[in-house]
Amino acid sequence: METPVAEIIDGIGPRLRAMRLERGLTLADVAERTGLSQSGLSRLETGHRQPTLDLLIPLAEMYRVSLERIIAAPATGDPRMHLVPHRHASGGVVVPITRYPGRIQVFKHVLGPREPRLTSHEGHAWLFVLAGTLRLLLGEDEHLLAPGETAEFAASTPHWFGPADGSSVEILHLFGPRGDAAVPRVSPRGAGRPAGDR
The missing domain is CATH 2.60.120.10 (Jelly Rolls)
Structure with missing residues (x-):
């Protein structure tokens, strides 16, 4: 059964709000980092503004997620990739x-x-x-x-x-889980410094 386009669009605003709250950000924080207006972001999250690519692309970049994650269209292809x-x-x-x-x-x-x-x-x-x-x-x-x-x-x-x-x-x-650790096979000589020695 196909998911109606309207249903997908209606879910974008609440999903964006959840992403923002998960990261402990305010609308003002997101506006400052993306260059989008605070009022426009508020309308987008509440579904009173149409989600367009010029709005979603900077948000995807800031949240470091794919547009697919924001839109949450029905999964296609290999489910292991989602x-x-x-x-x-x-x-x-x-x-x-x-x-x-x-x-x-x-x-x-x-x-x-x-x-x-x-x-x-x-x-x-x-x-x-x-x-x-x-x-x-x-x-x-x-x-x-x-x-x-x-x-x-x-x-x-x-x-x-x-x-x-x-x-x-x-x-x-x-x-x-069994105490296995990542095993470095190649590393440049003398590169970097021990983690935490700052």
């Missing part, structure tokens, strides 16, 4: 990128401000910061990671990670 985000119990939005039970798993996290709460469990974690500044607590140590920086640690170490300030942070998270 990533489904969900809210994580500890806060933020998680997008599973791989689904290999028992093997290294990869997620994209979008984390908003939250209170630090150390946790520990089996496994091995590797984090890569995409945007924002990540605050990582490992036991009694605190590290700040900028975009492009990484951290790797045993998940049995009491840990917590989230944004370092009042905005959101985006990361890639590799997790080996």
Whole structure:
């Protein structure tokens, strides 16, 4: 059964509002980052303004999602290519990128401000910061990671990670449930510095 075009269009505004709220942003924040007017964004989210490409493209770029994700048209092609985000119990939005039970798993996290709460469990974690500044607590140590920086640690170490300030942070998270870790085979000599030494 085909999804009516009107139904697809009606879902765009609420979806955009949900994306904004998930990231802890106000309409003023989005207007400043995209160059769109605050009133126009409000009308778009409430369905009082027609969603056009000149509005949706800058929003997709700012939220770092595809237009397909904003529009949510019926899925076509390989269903494995359609990533489904969900809210994580500890806060933020998680997008599973791989689904290999028992093997290294990869997620994209979008984390908003939250209170630090150390946790520990089996496994091995590797984090890569995409945007924002990540605050990582490992036991009694605190590290700040900028975009492009990484951290790797045993998940049995009491840990917590989230944004370092009042905005959101985006990361890639590799997790080996059995303690498996990413194995670097090629790396330039003397490149970079240890994560967290800032």
